[in-house]
Amino acid sequence: MGVVYIVMGVSGVGKTTIGKLLATELGVPFFDADDYHPESNKNKMASGIPLQDADRWPWLKLLSQNITEWSNDGAVLACSALKESYREILEAGGDVKFVFLEGSQEDIANRLAARKDHFFDPTLLQSQFDTLEKPKNAIVVNAKNKPEVIVREVMSKENTKSELGLIGLGVMGKSLARNFATKGIKMSLYNRHVAGKEEKVASKFVDQYKELEDSNGYDDLEAFVNSLAIPRKIFIMVNAGPAIDAVIRSLVPHLSEGDVLMDGGNSHYKNTQDRFELLKDKGIHFLGVGVSGGEKGALEGPSIMPGGSKEGYELVGAYLERIAARDKNKDACCTRLGDGGSGHFVKMIHNGIEYAEMQLIAEVYDVLKTNLQLDNSTISNYFKDWNQGALESYLLEISGHILTKKEGDVFLIDVILDKAKQKGTGGWSTTAALEIGTSLDTISQAVMTRIVSGYKEERTRAEEMYTLSRKHTTLLSIETIKKAYKVARIINHCIGMEALRKASQEYNWDLNLSEITRIWTNGCIIRSRFMETLGAILTTSSDSLFLSNDIRIAIQAGLDDLISFQAETLKSGMATPVFSAATNYILAFTRGESSANMIQAQRDYFGAHTYERKDKTGSFHTNWED
Numbered sequence: 001m002g003v004v005y006i007v008m009g010v011s012g013v014g015k016t017t018i019g020k021l022l023a024t025e026l027g028v029p030f031f032d033a034d035d036y037h038p039e040s041n042k043n044k045m046a047s048g049i050p051l052q053d054a055d056r057w058p059w060l061k062l063l064s065q066n067i068t069e070w071s072n073d074g075a076v077l078a079c080s081a082l083k084e085s086y087r088e089i090l091e092a093g094g095d096v097k098f099v100f101l102e103g104s105q106e107d108i109a110n111r112l113a114a115r116k117d118h119f120f121d122p123t124l125l126q127s128q129f130d131t132l133e134k135p136k137n138a139i140v141v142n143a144k145n146k147p148e149v150i151v152r153e154v155m156s157k158e159n160t161k162s163e164l165g166l167i168g169l170g171v172m173g174k175s176l177a178r179n180f181a182t183k184g185i186k187m188s189l190y191n192r193h194v195a196g197k198e199e200k201v202a203s204k205f206v207d208q209y210k211e212l213e214d215s216n217g218y219d220d221l222e223a224f225v226n227s228l229a230i231p232r233k234i235f236i237m238v239n240a241g242p243a244i245d246a247v248i249r250s251l252v253p254h255l256s257e258g259d260v261l262m263d264g265g266n267s268h269y270k271n272t273q274d275r276f277e278l279l280k281d282k283g284i285h286f287l288g289v290g291v292s293g294g295e296k297g298a299l300e301g302p303s304i305m306p307g308g309s310k311e312g313y314e315l316v317g318a319y320l321e322r323i324a325a326r327d328k329n330k331d332a333c334c335t336r337l338g339d340g341g342s343g344h345f346v347k348m349i350h351n352g353i354e355y356a357e358m359q360l361i362a363e364v365y366d367v368l369k370t371n372l373q374l375d376n377s378t379i380s381n382y383f384k385d386w387n388q389g390a391l392e393s394y395l396l397e398i399s400g401h402i403l404t405k406k407e408g409d410v411f412l413i414d415v416i417l418d419k420a421k422q423k424g425t426g427g428w429s430t431t432a433a434l435e436i437g438t439s440l441d442t443i444s445q446a447v448m449t450r451i452v453s454g455y456k457e458e459r460t461r462a463e464e465m466y467t468l469s470r471k472h473t474t475l476l477s478i479e480t481i482k483k484a485y486k487v488a489r490i491i492n493h494c495i496g497m498e499a500l501r502k503a504s505q506e507y508n509w510d511l512n513l514s515e516i517t518r519i520w521t522n523g524c525i526i527r528s529r530f531m532e533t534l535g536a537i538l539t540t541s542s543d544s545l546f547l548s549n550d551i552r553i554a555i556q557a558g559l560d561d562l563i564s565f566q567a568e569t570l571k572s573g574m575a576t577p578v579f580s581a582a583t584n585y586i587l588a589f590t591r592g593e594s595s596a597n598m599i600q601a602q603r604d605y606f607g608a609h610t611y612e613r614k615d616k617t618g619s620f621h622t623n624w625e626d
């Protein structure tokens with residue numbers, strides 16, 4: 001439903017000019033109430049006979065009927081509407097807002113005196129002022145200003161509603177809210193009220209930052225929702241899981257059809273799919289929006305991965321694109337990925353790739369420290385050096401910085417406990433890969449390696465129990481390690497992209513993989529120079545990336561180094577699990593013959609699962625013990 005703005009005031013005040021301009025500004029049709037007067041009224045006015053209320057009723061009723069129709073799409077009507085009783089008739093027609101052009105009798109008399117070819121007799125002005133009852137609930141503007149100024153004033157007074165709402169002022173919510181506001185978006189912010197603990201969180205936050213001076217903070221959910229322009233657009237940034245459902249449940253009674261909810265947290269894509277369906281039934285658009293870049297990225301420009309209906313994205317896409325990071329062509333690192341849970345699926349795989357990328361760097365660090373016995377500063381210098389070229393990545397960059405950070409004389413890295421946490425997305429990507437039948441070796445291994453890191457106490461005891469020589473090796477050169485790292489990264493990225501390709505087929509998402517790598521070139525944690533290379537390759541490849549000639553050449557160039565790295569680290573008693581996963585994956589993938597014939601025979605032996613043959617077609621079963 002639209003709004004019908006009624007530009008009102010005495011004759012000669014400029015209703016038609018302002019009304020037309022306002023209609024253009026709002027992109028709605030313009031109507032002039034004078035065109036709806038019956039001939040008898042027009043004749044009276046032209047003859048200088050003041051209209052009586054009885055003359056006006058049929059005219060006002062006709063306008064009211066038209067307002068009902070105009071309310072569908074919105075309109076602007078120029079109409080004197082001088083009395084409260086007239087306005088009541090007009091209001092009965094639909095959603096009406098009055099814009100009152102207020103001017104002095106003297107100014108208007110001068111203006112009318114200069115006007116030609118109008119049926120209104122200027123001598124009637126006095127009777128108009130006598131009749132005028134100033135409206136109580138109108139947008140009041142000074143008719144003396146230039147028309148453009150008046151329209152701007154109306155627009156700014158009208159825009160008292162916030163464009164966007166955000167729920168959840170934790171680490172990410174605060175940064176995103178500031179980012180939206182910095183881009184000129186008027187925000188309403190809400191954080192839950194917990195008596196004695198979480199009180200006025202949103203309004204206190206708004207008071208802290210200059211960029212939020214036009215924004216408002218709320219503790220009361222209903223007031224928050226009512227402060228939003230329709231259709232309401234609400235970004236939810238609370239913890240994934242039951243908190244999202246709780247927020248949605250409390251919001252729904254206050255929402256209307258056509259409103260848009262976005263979940264910016266790391267929700268499971270299947271939950272997002274369910275919420276999408278649930279809200280679709282209520283006519284509410286729901287988008288699962290992956291956000292990467294951490295606290296700083298959220299503030300300065302994250303990579304944004306939205307999934308949901310096209311109609312929903314059309315309503316909010318421009319806002320998301322405004323706060324997103326920019327790629328090398330200055331395009332937003334944000335694009336609608338597909339329907340339902342696709343955005344959160346893509347974010348999950350992004351995080352999976354991130355897990356393995358982090359672990360690869362950790363393994364290189366371990367080998368350089370333990371095998372080559374290099375100190376932190378030297379390792380940092382290597383990382384910084386590698387980061388200048390094709391290996392450039394955000395994660396390598398921060399790892400170089402991490403290694404130089406000191407507390408007094410102590411390197412901080414040396415006192416950080418070696419137990420890594422894993423929550424959500426990494427593990428989910430592993431189970432999702434199993435469900436859709438895609439291999440996720442490097443990513444799954446990175447998750448498992450974090451889990452093993454958590455066995456700190458057992459690991460310490462086991463070290464004392466087992467005799468293992470962890471030898472210093474001189475056989476690994478820095479160049480070999482660098483090349484092995486480069487190839488392992490390529491393999492990890494290809495594995496991640498392959499999971500997306502399979503998921504796209506499985507769920508009919510029609511994911512554009514090249515576009516996904518484009519929005520990952522900036523703002524997100526796995527941004528890197530290689531991501532740009534990958535994007536270019538993906539524009540021409542729809543097959544497995546491992547079968548692309550460009551990828552083959554890149555892997556081939558360092559494959560021997562990867563194998564040497566693997567062999568030497570194992571021989572010197574070092575575990576490099578994600579390097580191993582990458583090595584074994586590529587060795588298995590590039591071999592036409594595998595050992596799975598034995599697996600098939602075993603399965604058929606104990607479970608009569610049947611097998612296929614190389615020399616005949618069909619399914620076969622053998623009585624193995626005959």
Ligand code: NAP
Pocket residue numbers: 168169170171172173191192194198237238239240242243244246247264265266267291292293294295
């Ligand atoms: P956070 O700092 O812990 O903030 C969580 C917010 O959720 C708080 O405002 C909290 O309110 C609110 N909340 C929790 N339970 C609620 C409930 N039942 N009802 C209403 N509000 C509730 O978390 P965060 O780091 O901002 O992360 C938010 C989401 O973004 C998570 O899904 C996370 O995985 C994802 N994410 C985080 C990062 C990151 O780098 N941190 C990056 C990308 C995505 P109170 O203040 O009242 O507790």
